[in-house]
Amino acid sequence: MQGTRHLNQRLKLSPGTDWVERSKRAVWHPCTQMKHHESLPLIPIARGAGAWLYDTDGKRYLDAVSSWWVNLFGHANPRINAALKTQLDTLEHVMLAGCTHEPAIELAERLSALTGGVLGHAFYGSDGASAVEVALKMSFHCWRNSGKSDKREFVCLTGSYHGETIGALGVTDVAIFRDAYDPLLQRAHTGPAPDSRRGPEATEASLAAIAELFATRGAHIAALILEPLVQCAGGMVMHEPAFLAAVRRLCDAHEIHLIADEIAVGCGRTGTFFACEQAGIWPDLLCLSKGITGGYLPLSVVLSREQIFAAFYDDDSARAFLHSHSYTGNPLACRAALATLDLFESDDVLNANRVKATRLRTALEPLAKHPAVRHMRQCGTIFAFDAKISRPESAKTFSRRFFETALRHEMLLRPIGTTVYLMPPYVLDDSEIDLLAWRTRATFEHVMALDL
Numbered sequence: 001m002q003g004t005r006h007l008n009q010r011l012k013l014s015p016g017t018d019w020v021e022r023s024k025r026a027v028w029h030p031c032t033q034m035k036h037h038e039s040l041p042l043i044p045i046a047r048g049a050g051a052w053l054y055d056t057d058g059k060r061y062l063d064a065v066s067s068w069w070v071n072l073f074g075h076a077n078p079r080i081n082a083a084l085k086t087q088l089d090t091l092e093h094v095m096l097a098g099c100t101h102e103p104a105i106e107l108a109e110r111l112s113a114l115t116g117g118v119l120g121h122a123f124y125g126s127d128g129a130s131a132v133e134v135a136l137k138m139s140f141h142c143w144r145n146s147g148k149s150d151k152r153e154f155v156c157l158t159g160s161y162h163g164e165t166i167g168a169l170g171v172t173d174v175a176i177f178r179d180a181y182d183p184l185l186q187r188a189h190t191g192p193a194p195d196s197r198r199g200p201e202a203t204e205a206s207l208a209a210i211a212e213l214f215a216t217r218g219a220h221i222a223a224l225i226l227e228p229l230v231q232c233a234g235g236m237v238m239h240e241p242a243f244l245a246a247v248r249r250l251c252d253a254h255e256i257h258l259i260a261d262e263i264a265v266g267c268g269r270t271g272t273f274f275a276c277e278q279a280g281i282w283p284d285l286l287c288l289s290k291g292i293t294g295g296y297l298p299l300s301v302v303l304s305r306e307q308i309f310a311a312f313y314d315d316d317s318a319r320a321f322l323h324s325h326s327y328t329g330n331p332l333a334c335r336a337a338l339a340t341l342d343l344f345e346s347d348d349v350l351n352a353n354r355v356k357a358t359r360l361r362t363a364l365e366p367l368a369k370h371p372a373v374r375h376m377r378q379c380g381t382i383f384a385f386d387a388k389i390s391r392p393e394s395a396k397t398f399s400r401r402f403f404e405t406a407l408r409h410e411m412l413l414r415p416i417g418t419t420v421y422l423m424p425p426y427v428l429d430d431s432e433i434d435l436l437a438w439r440t441r442a443t444f445e446h447v448m449a450l451d452l
């Protein structure tokens with residue numbers, strides 16, 4: 001290693017060249033076929049500022065996907081940084097069993113207040129997938145404590161994504177993540193998802209199928225889990241809020257918990273702080289992660305209703321929810337989340353985002369008219385469209401080719417299959433919004449031109 005570094009210095013190679021080779025040898029990158037990095041660039045990121053990431057050569061990239069949907073207020077945000085520095089000098093971590101601390105308490109109280117007190121108990125986890133595991137276990141255990149241990153099945157929707165641990169994969173319906181592990185999984189019932197591209201009929205069909213499943217299996221079903229308003233990893237598949245309200249009614253009628261996985265769509269992404277607000281409903285359990293710390297530190301939260309909490313409240317330890325992760329409720333992560341909530345309040349973020357989203361929508365209009373663009377759609381600050389590609393071989397490599405071309409246009413953009421989406425941080429100014437729209441169009445035209 002030392003030798004390589006000295007060699008690089010002599011040859012005046014950027015340190016990034018060294019990083020890339022060392023990383024390919026030592027780091028097993030997530031969600032990646034490592035062999036693809038023989039040709040696909042691995043970008044050595046040296047620093048971030050606002051919506052931009054800078055590599056070791058000083059080249060910049062607009063983080064148009066918020067670093068996997070986590071970053072809300074830009075990289076190295078001065079206000080989140082300051083809050084974390086203070087917390088760091090006060091308390092870095094303490095176990096949350098038997099102890100408590102201010103950031104965990106304040107965050108739980110403020111999240112509860114954001115649900116009007118309906119979801120008044122916050123259980124902390126580390127990543128999104130761990131929140132899903134918590135919600136599934138909690139639902140099952142709640143019914144068991146209530147004398148209904150037959151309720152042990154779950155329902156998810158087609159195209160759903162709820163994380164990649166074994167339990168979460170059981171309620172995930174994205175073949176590429178799930179198929180290899182199928183023999184290990186406890187598979188959930190899968191109901192057809194609504195899809196705005198297929199119109200109200202898809203919603204009707206979905207509700208009818210869920211109603212029928214509930215009517216036949218209801219006594220065995222603990223919970224239905226869904227991603228409110230947008231199935232993100234499944235390809236930015238959107239539905240109307242009315243669907244959520246109808247599912248809520250079905251769950252009530254059959255004594256089935258509704259788990260809202262707001263890991264991606266929460267924290268203002270869809271235009272309201274929680275996506276469920278748009279349907280005027282609350283779930284029984286709500287999972288939050290990703291943006292909750294502004295993209296700083298891993299943290300997830302499961303918010304639960306009083307009735308669920310009460311089903312565990314007893315003298316008997318075996319009736320308690322004996323689940324934990326070592327870093328549950330980490331004070332630094334909770335502090336980053338509090339600083340994030342502060343920014344929502346002080347900067348009137350939801351209203352400001354409405355204005356920004358309108359500008360981006362307008363700026364994307366020329367792209368929407370491209371003959372190979374299908375189904376340009378929007379929900380809050382999520383924009384997506386499908387590329388119409390006739391040759392199947394081109395469709396297969398579209399995402400990688402788009403990613404590489406976008407890099408040359410100074411953008412970090414990773415399509416899902418042939419679905420291109422933008423999920424930028426909330427801090428873009430007008431010129432960055434225009435740049436994003438214009439360069440997405442240029443990238444698309446470039447990739448499609450090579451395709452013919």
Ligand SMILES: *Cc1c(COP(=O)(O)O)cnc(C)c1O
Pocket residue numbers: 127128129130132161162163164227232233261262263264265289290
């Ligand atoms: C990302 C995501 C998860 C999993 O979160 P991780 O932190 O990656 O484990 C679960 N559900 C949804 C909807 C997600 O988008």
